[in-house]
Amino acid sequence: MSKEIVIPFIPGDGVGPEIMRATKLVVDAAVKSTTAGEASLRWEELLAGEAAYKSTGHWLPSETLAVIRERGVALKGPLTTPVGGGIRSLNVTIRQALDLYASVRPVRYFEGVPSPVKEPQKMKIVIFRENTEDVYKGVEWRQGSKEAAEVIEFLRSRMSVEIAPDSGIGIKPISETASKRLIRASVKYAIRKRLPSVTLVHKGNIMKFTEGAFRDWGYQLAKEEFADVVLTEVEMKASGISKPPSGKIVMNDRIADNMFQQILLRPDEYSVLATPNLNGDYLADACAAQIGGLGLAPGANIGDHTAVFEAVHGTAPKYAGKDLANPCSLMLSAALMLEHLGLDEAATNLTDAIGAALADGIMTQDLARLKGTRPYGTAEFARELLAQL
Secondary structure (H helix, E strand, O other), X not given: OOEEEEEEEEOOOOOHHHHHHHHHHHHHHHHHHHHOOOEEEEEEEOOOOHHHHHHHOOOOOHXXXXXXXXXXXXXXXXXXXXXXXXXXXXXHHHHHHOOOOEEEEEEEOOOOOOOOOOOHHHOEEEEEEEOOOHHHHOEEEOOOOHHHHHHHHHHHHHHOOOOOOOOOEEEOOOOHHHHHHHHHHHHHHHHHHOOOEXXXXXXXXXXXXXXXXXXXXXXXXXXXXXXOOEEEHHHHHHHOOOOOOOOOEEEEEEEHHHHHHHHHHOHHHOXXXXXXXXHHHHHHHHHHHHOOOHHHOEEEEEOOOOEEEEEOOOOOHHHOOXXXXXXXXXXXXXXXXXXXXXXXXXXXXXXXXXXXHHHOOOOOHHHHHHHOOOOOOHHHHHHHHHHHO
16 A cells, blocks of 8 residues: 655745755656555645745645644745734744754755856765854844843943944854754764765854853764764874774764865865864855856755755745746655655655756756856756656
């Protein structure tokens, strides 16, 4: 008897519905071709974004979050961030409401894709970015507000910290609990995937008690929970070894600004990066730029009980309804979802089909115009993948 897996999905705004239609087609084909009918997907549409606001008056109905929480998984297209008051970002709200604390962004190069760097094939990095704290906590007060004035006065009078009175004020919380669970997830991933290293990326040389603490908690975690598997870079140097023993993972750390240089000059020396929120935000996009842009960058937001997989680019409203959008980000995110669900072969086949199409020059306009080849439409690109699957 066929096993039916229910997949809640949010089409998204702008180009979202187009790339979601294309993605659902190829995901169904990948599952069908690899499970011999033993598994099938049932798609369950949920409301969020502009469609939700028009029909319910709410940008993110509570029912949508309840269904995702119940099912434990969802696939999401890009969502509009409302302008003005109310929700700062629907994406952030979903992550925080469901406690999806790990933003997981695998970045790899596909043969044939135009790139601004000489050796893009060296880029194969997975970024684990903390998803609930740091700047994503969104704790700030406007310049000139009563709250900002009170915080400035408190810091001046109680902490002897002088801050210009016309400053806006933000708070950057980084906790031991949130840091350790993110780093723990990154180490477990490296173990599962048999990857050689986990790098803690921080600005601890300046922010010693937030980002510096993130680094310290990472090493503490490695010693307390993964001593049989993890070897630190410092320990290796002290022992005079250049390569870790078989089965060991190296944990090291890099200052954030240096890490930007590393991903350009020596990306092949890194495999998993574990970062506080803002560092990971920058690094994920900077890595994606080297392999063709956000159109080829998948994303997952994972918690202990729930995971939401999403295209990492925006809604691109000027391309909406024109059959021009690149669906690869959402398709690759769906492949991560299939792997999360235990459908590893379907995930691999879908990823391989995308790679084969790109290698053959089958690309949407965002990539084709850089390569000087004929662009394929969103639906046409999906049909090419269906022929392979």
